[in-house]
Amino acid sequence: MAKAVRASLGEKTITCQVCDGDLFRERGVKLNSTGGELLGLAWADESATGLICWHCGFVHLFVNREIKLQRVKV
Incomplete structure (x- = not known):
């Protein structure tokens, strides 16, 4: 089961752009580029x-990289 987190950047709490919720599931995401994919270097692409x-x-x-995550019990 996914763990809930709250997130902030500095003093600013991050809320959902759609529903204003403040609980999230966190996941690493690769930002693949076409060049990296074609040359077999997708592993070197930036992540988010x-x-x-x-x-x-x-x-x-x-x-x-300054984003701070806090685990929350739901």
Whole structure:
């Protein structure tokens, strides 16, 4: 079962753009480029933090490494 998290950037709490929820499931996401795929270098492409809204399922992507996640019991 996925663990719920709350997220923030600095003092700003992140909420869902669609439903304003503040609980998410976290997942790493690869940002593949066409060149990397063609040359077999997709492993070197940049990655992002994916936050999937616990309530509506909207996916938010963050490349900023300053994002802070806190586990929450649901």
